[in-house]
Amino acid sequence: MTPVLAQIAQIFLVVALAPLITGWVRLVKARLNGRIGASPFQPYRDVFRLLQKEAVVAHSASWIFRAAPYVTFAAVWLAACIIPTFTTNMVLAPAADLIALVALLGVARFWTALAGMDVGTSFGGLGASREMMIASLAEPAMLMVSFSLSLITGTTSPAQIVAFVLSGGVGVEVSLGLALAALIMVAIAENGRIPIDNPATHLELTMVHEAMVLEYSGRHLALMEGAGMVRLTLFMALIGGIFAPWGMAQPEAGALGLAIGLGAFLAKCFLLATALGIFETVIAKMRVFRYADFLGGALLLGLLATIFLYVSEAV
Amino acid sequence: MAELSQFSYEVAHLIGATVLMAGFQLLYQRRLFAVLNTFAFQALALAAAAAWQAHVQNAPHLYITAAIALVFKAIIVPGALHWLVEKLGIHRSVETAMSIGWTMMAGVALVALSILLVLPVTANAAALTRESLALAMSVILLGLLMMITRRNAVTQVVGFMALENGLILAAVSAKGMPLVVEISIAFSVLVAMTLFGIFFFRIRERFETLDLNDLETYRGDRQ
Numbered sequence: 001m002t003p004v005l006a007q008i009a010q011i012f013l014v015v016a017l018a019p020l021i022t023g024w025v026r027l028v029k030a031r032l033n034g035r036i037g038a039s040p041f042q043p044y045r046d047v048f049r050l051l052q053k054e055a056v057v058a059h060s061a062s063w064i065f066r067a068a069p070y071v072t073f074a075a076v077w078l079a080a081c082i083i084p085t086f087t088t089n090m091v092l093a094p095a096a097d098l099i100a101l102v103a104l105l106g107v108a109r110f111w112t113a114l115a116g117m118d119v120g121t122s123f124g125g126l127g128a129s130r131e132m133m134i135a136s137l138a139e140p141a142m143l144m145v146s147f148s149l150s151l152i153t154g155t156t157s158p159a160q161i162v163a164f165v166l167s168g169g170v171g172v173e174v175s176l177g178l179a180l181a182a183l184i185m186v187a188i189a190e191n192g193r194i195p196i197d198n199p200a201t202h203l204e205l206t207m208v209h210e211a212m213v214l215e216y217s218g219r220h221l222a223l224m225e226g227a228g229m230v231r232l233t234l235f236m237a238l239i240g241g242i243f244a245p246w247g248m249a250q251p252e253a254g255a256l257g258l259a260i261g262l263g264a265f266l267a268k269c270f271l272l273a274t275a276l277g278i279f280e281t282v283i284a285k286m287r288v289f290r291y292a293d294f295l296g297g298a299l300l301l302g303l304l305a306t307i308f309l310y311v312s313e314a315v
Numbered sequence: 316m317a318e319l320s321q322f323s324y325e326v327a328h329l330i331g332a333t334v335l336m337a338g339f340q341l342l343y344q345r346r347l348f349a350v351l352n353t354f355a356f357q358a359l360a361l362a363a364a365a366a367w368q369a370h371v372q373n374a375p376h377l378y379i380t381a382a383i384a385l386v387f388k389a390i391i392v393p394g395a396l397h398w399l400v401e402k403l404g405i406h407r408s409v410e411t412a413m414s415i416g417w418t419m420m421a422g423v424a425l426v427a428l429s430i431l432l433v434l435p436v437t438a439n440a441a442a443l444t445r446e447s448l449a450l451a452m453s454v455i456l457l458g459l460l461m462m463i464t465r466r467n468a469v470t471q472v473v474g475f476m477a478l479e480n481g482l483i484l485a486a487v488s489a490k491g492m493p494l495v496v497e498i499s500i501a502f503s504v505l506v507a508m509t510l511f512g513i514f515f516f517r518i519r520e521r522f523e524t525l526d527l528n529d530l531e532t533y534r535g536d537r538q
Contacts, residue, residue: 173325174332174446181336293415297343300423301336307423308332311430311446 003091018229019043028277055218068115069223079104086261089251093159098146116212127211137295144302178305185298187235195286240268323371331450338457358388447488454481
């Protein structure tokens, strides 16, 4: 398979798979709560239903409100295209690195926050301000993780990092363990999962992401929800790809290698989604004023990962 | 130590880092039961570290250290403290002298400090030994920090025992620490715990609180 074909497959794979992963997390949570739960394919039906509905826009909304869903979804989708999922051999892989990934996610978040404030309702503004508070803490932590990963592997490109880890260039490092813990904390915050945000609530005291997209309907809402699902898949691909890259197809792999890579990616996603469902069930939502402690912890773990790198390499 | 493979060192460091992470988690937790559970987890990681060292150094006596850490520090001491906290009826939020954010930052600064301390002292040692020493030193300093930043007597005791965990981590990483010392350490912890338990009851009986700041008003030199 040529890099171009692999890239096209990847572009459609992330979008096609994202609702299933979200549905699976919901199913796991429902079962653990003692409910039967909806089928894991329910998010597909939800998105199709929303796409067929009329998009109602508030009178006070400007063009920003209408453009935001498209920009957000495009930025998240583009970010998901540069993370290797089943193969490292992709044509877009050298185009962007981890820092560009942080920037793309930042663009998506910026537009969502703008849209939240655009209509002028109090909930939107509240959600936007909370989201920006989370972002100001999560982004430095994410960058710190990228720095320690780049120091270990000598590159900031996700595909090359994965290739480096796969080739056995890096052993069981303390820094990698710390970076993994920090990245998981950042991923929880970025995706608005418990304990930072509850994706299943519309309670005005606690919602963050839901508060910003409260005014959306129809295809706009479908795009906003789709962006959230793709973002979750993106982080799973990132964590699974960098810290457990086994099974991923190398450039020289044939059809069998690609099939193995695809199977391994699906298995990793479902394992992580199951773990997320269990984690969200056993943990309680955090108070807003404790976000700084949680994400500050992620930043400090990233910092520790970098510090320990210097200890082990200072021979 | 040269005969040890790179891989066994890496795994040892990973377990050491788990102990260190538990040390940070101790600083982060506010509730008493959460602190006790985290302490039990740290002791569990310590037992794993000792068992791994016993395996790679081919030193069976370290298995006893691991068993002591597992039975006393991961099961008996947290269990007893659980019972004590319930008995005293103080399972509410833990007050901290500093905010959690500042405490964590001070923790990272202490890790950096311990690395700066360890680097010149072990200039001749291999980088791998250096890393284990830096890890153990950090755990010790984090235990000290916990004793400083907490006001509640129970969390101060946990901080003391976390410090103790760091000492044992350093001892098992260095080759050939005699078992006598370890047994004495384990018993001293147990004795200290008993003493602290009696002490808690005495403080509470007399002053009706475990907040040590309240005790300072009873100090003679303040008058």
